[in-house]
Amino acid sequence: MPRWIPIFIAALLGLALGLVYGWRIAPVQYTDITPDVLRIDYRTDYVLMVAEAYRVEEDPMLAAQRLAVFGSEPPALIAEEAYDYARQTSYPADDLSLIQELMVALQAWQPILGTNQP
Amino acid sequence: MTVKPTLIASLFALLVGFGIGLAYAWVILPVQSVDAQPRVLRNDFKDDFRSAIAAAYASNADLERARSRLDQLGDPDPYQALSAQAQRMLAAGEPMESVQKVALLASALQEMQPVAIEPSATETPVPLNTPEETGQPPDSETDTAETPEPTTEAEPVSTSAPAMTTTPRPSRTPTPTLGAPYQLVGEDPVCDPELEEGLLQVVVTDLSRRQIPGAEIIIVWNSGEEHIFTGLKPELGHGYADFLMTPGVAYSVRMADGGTPASELSAPDCTTTDGEPYVGGMRITFQQP
Structure with missing residues (x-):
C-alpha cells in the first residue's frame, strides 16, 4: 500500500471530526440576534401583544411601528402570518379575535408617505 | 522504541484535518440561527419586547401573562430590567405614556416581591437636578435551533419543532389606575x-x-x-x-x-x-x- 494512503485517510477523518464537532457538538452560539429569526410561536406571541395593546390604543401606526422590529416586511403581512399560525395551533378564540382585529386594521391602514413609517 | 514515520505523519494529518474542519464549521460556514428564542435577542430588541409586554399589560392587566412573557427574555430580575428600561426611556426623552406603562408593569411586579426598596438615609446621594439646569408564549430554555445554509455537501440540519403553546389567558382583572392623584x-x-x-x-x-x-x-x-x-x-x-x-x-x-x-x-x-x-x-x- 502506498505510504500516502493512511495519511490521506487520517486527514479525511480529521476533517470529518472537525466538521462534526463544529456543527453538532459545539456549534457557534448566537447572541444579540434580531427578532426576524425568532421562532414562529414567539413571533406570534409578540404580534398578540401588539394586538392586545392595539385594542385599547386603536393606533395602527403605533402597532405598525411595534411590528417593525421584524424588519421591512409589511406589518399587515406579519399580522397575517401570526393569525395563520395562531389559527393552525388553536389559539384561544379571544386571542385569535385580537390578532384578526389588528390584521384587518393594518390591511386598511395606509402609511403617510414622507414620514418615518416602518 | 521507534515510531514509524507514517504513523507520525498520519497523526499530524488527522490534526490538520480536524483544524480545517473546525475552521470550516465555525468560521466559513457556521450554523445559521433560526427559530431562536427571545432571550438571545439584542438588548435594544429586548427593550422593544418589554415595551410591548408593558403595553399589552396596560391593556389587559393580566400580570401572569406579562410575567410569562418577561420570563422569555431571560432577565435575572424582570423588575430590575423594567425599572432600568424606564430610566433609559426617561433619559432618552421617550413619550411619558410609554415610560409610564413600563413603570406600571415594574410596580405591579414589585408588588409581588416581599421587600420594597427604601433609600438609605445614610447614603450620600449625588443631586441630579439643580435649579441651574434647564430641564428622561412559550417557556423553554435557550437553545437556538440551528439550520445550516443549504449546500450540496452534507451539513447538519436541526429539526426542532416549534412549541405549540400559548401564553396564559388574560384574566380581565381591573386595570391599575394610571395617573391617580398623590x-x-x-x-x-x-x-x-x-x-x-x-x-x-x-x-x-x-x-x-x-x-x-x-x-x-x-x-x-x-x-x-x-x-x-x-x-x-x-x-x-x-x-x-x-x-x-x-x-x-x-x-x-x-x-x-x-x-x-x-x-x-x-x-x-x-x-x-x-x-x-x-x-x-x-x-x-x-x-x-
Whole structure:
C-alpha cells in the first residue's frame, strides 16, 4: 500500500471530526440576534401583544411601528402570518379575535408617505 | 522504541484535518440561527419586547401573562430590567405614556416581591437636578435551533419543532389606575452634614409603600420650574428623586399627575455637633392612594 494512503485517510477523518464537532457538538452560539429569526410561536406571541395593546390604543401606526422590529416586511403581512399560525395551533378564540382585529386594521391602514413609517 | 514515520505523519494529518474542519464549521460556514428564542435577542430588541409586554399589560392587566412573557427574555430580575428600561426611556426623552406603562408593569411586579426598596438615609446621594439646569408564549430554555445554509455537501440540519403553546389567558382583572392623584404623606427637614447642602429628596410610593419609578415631579419656585423623575438613581430607590434647593428660596413640589402639593419648602438651617451652621435638606414623600 502506498505510504500516502493512511495519511490521506487520517486527514479525511480529521476533517470529518472537525466538521462534526463544529456543527453538532459545539456549534457557534448566537447572541444579540434580531427578532426576524425568532421562532414562529414567539413571533406570534409578540404580534398578540401588539394586538392586545392595539385594542385599547386603536393606533395602527403605533402597532405598525411595534411590528417593525421584524424588519421591512409589511406589518399587515406579519399580522397575517401570526393569525395563520395562531389559527393552525388553536389559539384561544379571544386571542385569535385580537390578532384578526389588528390584521384587518393594518390591511386598511395606509402609511403617510414622507414620514418615518416602518 | 521507534515510531514509524507514517504513523507520525498520519497523526499530524488527522490534526490538520480536524483544524480545517473546525475552521470550516465555525468560521466559513457556521450554523445559521433560526427559530431562536427571545432571550438571545439584542438588548435594544429586548427593550422593544418589554415595551410591548408593558403595553399589552396596560391593556389587559393580566400580570401572569406579562410575567410569562418577561420570563422569555431571560432577565435575572424582570423588575430590575423594567425599572432600568424606564430610566433609559426617561433619559432618552421617550413619550411619558410609554415610560409610564413600563413603570406600571415594574410596580405591579414589585408588588409581588416581599421587600420594597427604601433609600438609605445614610447614603450620600449625588443631586441630579439643580435649579441651574434647564430641564428622561412559550417557556423553554435557550437553545437556538440551528439550520445550516443549504449546500450540496452534507451539513447538519436541526429539526426542532416549534412549541405549540400559548401564553396564559388574560384574566380581565381591573386595570391599575394610571395617573391617580398623590397625597403628601411626609415632609421632614433633614439635618445631615454628610448630604449635599439644600438637598431636596422626594420619594414616591403606592399605597403599599412600594416605590414607583418613572413618576414625574414638578418643582416650582419664584423664578423657575423644574421637572424631575423618580427612578434615575435606583441605588437609592426606584421611587426616589432629588433636587438641589438654593438657600433662602421657597419651593412648591407636586406630582405631575396631581394631588396634594408641598408648599413653602426651603432649605433649613442646621448645626453640626461642633456648633457649625450649615444648610440642611428636606425629605418629602408622596403616596398614591
